[in-house]
Amino acid sequence: MVNKTKLSGAEIFFECLRRENVEIIFGYPGGATLKIYEQLHDVNFLKHILARHEQGATHMAEGYAKATGKVGVVLVTSGPGATNTVTGIADAYMDSVPIVVFTGQVPTSLIGNDAFQEADIIGITRPITKHSFLVRDLAELPATIRKAFFIAFTGRPGPVVVDLPKDIIGSSCEFDYPEEINIRGYKPTYDGHKNQIKKAAKKISEAEKPLLYVGGGVIMANASNELTSLARDNNLPVAMTLQGLGAFPGTDKLSLGMLGMHGTYWANQAVNNCDVLVSLGARFDDRVTGKVATFARGAYKIHVDIDPTAIDKNVLVDLPIVGDVKQVITELTAEIPAQSQIDNWWKQIENWQQECPLHYETEDGQLRTQYVLERISDRTRGNAVIVTDVGQHQMWTAQYYKFTQPRTLLTSGGLGTMGFSVPAAIGAAFGVQDKPIISISGDGGFQMNMQELITAVANKLPIKFIIINNSFLGMVRQWQELFHAGKYSFTDLSQSNPDFVKLGEALGLPSFSTDRIDKVDTILEKAFAIQDKPVLIEFKVVKEEMVFPMVPSGGSISDIMVKRLNPKRVV
Amino acid sequence: MKHTISLLVENTFGAFDRVATMFSAKGFNLHSISIGETEIRDISRMTIVTSGDDQIIDQVVKQLNRLVDTIKVVDLTEHEKTERELALIAVNYQKGSLEELKNINDIFRGSVVDINNKSITLEITGPPAKINAAVNVLMPYGIKEMARSGTVAMKRGEQVKQLKKDLDPSNL
Numbered sequence: 001m002v003n004k005t006k007l008s009g010a011e012i013f014f015e016c017l018r019r020e021n022v023e024i025i026f027g028y029p030g031g032a033t034l035k036i037y038e039q040l041h042d043v044n045f046l047k048h049i050l051a052r053h054e055q056g057a058t059h060m061a062e063g064y065a066k067a068t069g070k071v072g073v074v075l076v077t078s079g080p081g082a083t084n085t086v087t088g089i090a091d092a093y094m095d096s097v098p099i100v101v102f103t104g105q106v107p108t109s110l111i112g113n114d115a116f117q118e119a120d121i122i123g124i125t126r127p128i129t130k131h132s133f134l135v136r137d138l139a140e141l142p143a144t145i146r147k148a149f150f151i152a153f154t155g156r157p158g159p160v161v162v163d164l165p166k167d168i169i170g171s172s173c174e175f176d177y178p179e180e181i182n183i184r185g186y187k188p189t190y191d192g193h194k195n196q197i198k199k200a201a202k203k204i205s206e207a208e209k210p211l212l213y214v215g216g217g218v219i220m221a222n223a224s225n226e227l228t229s230l231a232r233d234n235n236l237p238v239a240m241t242l243q244g245l246g247a248f249p250g251t252d253k254l255s256l257g258m259l260g261m262h263g264t265y266w267a268n269q270a271v272n273n274c275d276v277l278v279s280l281g282a283r284f285d286d287r288v289t290g291k292v293a294t295f296a297r298g299a300y301k302i303h304v305d306i307d308p309t310a311i312d313k314n315v316l317v318d319l320p321i322v323g324d325v326k327q328v329i330t331e332l333t334a335e336i337p338a339q340s341q342i343d344n345w346w347k348q349i350e351n352w353q354q355e356c357p358l359h360y361e362t363e364d365g366q367l368r369t370q371y372v373l374e375r376i377s378d379r380t381r382g383n384a385v386i387v388t389d390v391g392q393h394q395m396w397t398a399q400y401y402k403f404t405q406p407r408t409l410l411t412s413g414g415l416g417t418m419g420f421s422v423p424a425a426i427g428a429a430f431g432v433q434d435k436p437i438i439s440i441s442g443d444g445g446f447q448m449n450m451q452e453l454i455t456a457v458a459n460k461l462p463i464k465f466i467i468i469n470n471s472f473l474g475m476v477r478q479w480q481e482l483f484h485a486g487k488y489s490f491t492d493l494s495q496s497n498p499d500f501v502k503l504g505e506a507l508g509l510p511s512f513s514t515d516r517i518d519k520v521d522t523i524l525e526k527a528f529a530i531q532d533k534p535v536l537i538e539f540k541v542v543k544e545e546m547v548f549p550m551v552p553s554g555g556s557i558s559d560i561m562v563k564r565l566n567p568k569r570v571v
Numbered sequence: 572m573k574h575t576i577s578l579l580v581e582n583t584f585g586a587f588d589r590v591a592t593m594f595s596a597k598g599f600n601l602h603s604i605s606i607g608e609t610e611i612r613d614i615s616r617m618t619i620v621t622s623g624d625d626q627i628i629d630q631v632v633k634q635l636n637r638l639v640d641t642i643k644v645v646d647l648t649e650h651e652k653t654e655r656e657l658a659l660i661a662v663n664y665q666k667g668s669l670e671e672l673k674n675i676n677d678i679f680r681g682s683v684v685d686i687n688n689k690s691i692t693l694e695i696t697g698p699p700a701k702i703n704a705a706v707n708v709l710m711p712y713g714i715k716e717m718a719r720s721g722t723v724a725m726k727r728g729e730q731v732k733q734l735k736k737d738l739d740p741s742n743l
Contacts, residue, residue, distance in 0.1 A: 122585065126585070132585075185638070185641050185642045307637070308637070311633075312629055312630070
């Protein structure tokens with residue numbers, strides 16, 4: 001036994017982070033974490049980014065994790081510091097993002113006493129975390145941190161909260177780092193069942209109308225290359241979920257784009273007419289399926305997922321394969337003998353593509369979001385990280401931006417968190433230096449976390465913050481028009497929106513604005529030329545534009561709406 | 572249909588709460604839940620009675636398995652098992668009815684654990700159906716108060732060997 005010197009809780013904390021190869025943490029100091037921040041002052045191996053709000057810090061960690069595939073780390077204080085992370089944690093839980101959130105806590109002697117800045121963050125976050133720990137003995141801290149990172153990163157990734165009472169961090173003990181950890185209740189299944197894979201391969205090869213339905217799991221598992229081989233070797237059409245965009249090149253002729261509520265007409269037709277549906281790392285979300293009873297009715301359904309609970313949760317499948325989607329796709333590709341002739345299927349898909357292509361009004365000379373996105377797509381050619389907010393602009397991004405690489409679309413899917421884009425783009429900018437980072441928000445969502453522009457300026461991050469300003473909470477307005485008697489209840493922001501250019505300039509961002517089609521390229525040119533600081537670009541677009549196609553919530557493909565005939569009638 | 576599910580969980584802070592929270596978060600039925608120590612210090616056994624169609628029960632079992640603190644989940648419904656519940660039932664009596672209540676208690680092989688000048692408290696143990704039967708018979712006399720433990724259950728047969736097998740790292 002080597003003699004061990006005693007280390008303080010804060011020293012142990014950072015030594016553990018060093019061993020987890022943590023390069024960056026997003027945080028905000030406070031009373032309960034003062035000891036940790038005192039130690040942080042002398043720590044050199046990692047960067048600490050000071051957010052302006054703990055929700056921002058949490059979305060930054062998500063953006064970093066999604067863009068890099070590494071674990072995002074958050075450090076906040078107790079009480080309000082901890083509760084401010086809740087939305088980010090819930091977002092990470094819904095979209096399976098690996099983050100570890102360290103929260104300060106009041107001293108153990110005061111827990112439960114309604115102490116100053118006390119909140120039961122473990123209780124509050126229990127249904128929205130993959131797991132959580134309250135550290136009650138400093139000797140447990142190293143094993144706890146190892147477990148936290150292991151659980152967050154492996155299997156189906158997700159957020160883990162580690163609650164650190166002030167007195168525990170203030171104490172000291174010998175540092176005993178566990179070389180191995182064994183969590184007997186947590187053993188993710190990586191190897192897919194061999195016979196099931198064989199069966200799936202046979203089904204796919206015999207299919208006359210096969211379809212790959214690809215979700216974010218493929219990107220998380222770094223399985224894009226394997227997926228691309230599977231699709232190209234067998235001439236298989238690929239429909240992607242919002243989180244799956246980028247898993248397969250959107251420019252490839254085999255790509256059908258996105259499926260679901262605002263997916264392409266042909267992707268939705270294909271999923272409803274296919275005879276073998278192969279779900280890869282997707283979870284049959286209600287925004288994809290619409291009415292469950294009619295979703296892919298008649299198709300033989302194969303579901304590959306690392307999370308057993310995803311299987312048969314929303315849609316009963318014929319052939320489940322629990323395992324790592326990368327391994328399973330590799331084995332599947334090797335097992336498929338020769339794809340049967342599916343030219344007729346492709347002809348049918350092409351007919352659907354011609355029948356109802358993506359379309360928007362271009363004749364009236366007014367600026368539309370779709371055009372802006374096409375220009376950005378043309379300029380970047382997929383070689384950028386696009387970080388959207390939530391709403392109409394998000395769906396148009398999914399439709400009109402051609403994603404060609406994994407981890408180039410960061411977006412809040414499951415939780416649909418407005419205010420995600422600005423901080424998540426900042427997190428991504430710390431992880432990705434070889435691609436431009438483009439944040440796209442609506443005027444509503446932008447105002448939910450715009451304080452983080454200060455963080456971007458402070459760190460001289462060359463992010464392009466784009467505001468698509470239609471002076472409305474556009475997606476809610478769309479639903480109000482379609483389903484709520486056209487009553488635009490509290491969605492019109494035209495009288496209350498700030499002057500975004502002045503706002504940006506006040507915070508130190510070169511800021512641009514236009515409502516003219518012919519200025520879009522020049523402004524993008526100017527903005528992209530600025531490499532040493534963030535910029536803000538406001539595009540003032542048509543106010544009452546609709547996102548089409550649209551399958552209404554809980555509807556079937558037969559309910560799909562493709563255009564507005566007049567303001568109150570849609571077919 | 573009712574299902575009895577037995578689980579081994581880590582005897583740690585919050586393990587019970589995680590299970591209970593999962594049931595409420597997912598909207599699953601929870602008829603009874605009981606937890607107690609096992610012969611292994613850091614492991615507790617929970618017995619849960621839930622209900623739902625096959626798809627729901629499948630999800631219940633998977634969601635329980637997904638919890639990090641859960642070591643082993645078995646749906647005992649289709650297995651040979653021993654199920655027991657304990658009930659303490661305080662019943663009002665008058666002069667003439669005390670003998671009858673003592674007879675009922677004997678029939679259910681219960682024991683009298685308390686008596687005062689107005690009520691008698693019976694302790695009855697057995698499968699939940701037996702407790703229900705006792706409650707039905709006692710109801711007309713006027714049940715003053717009742718406490719039921721919820722079901723505890725175990726697979727019949729080689730329990731000790733089974734638990735050891737369950738905890739063998741190669742099976743986890």
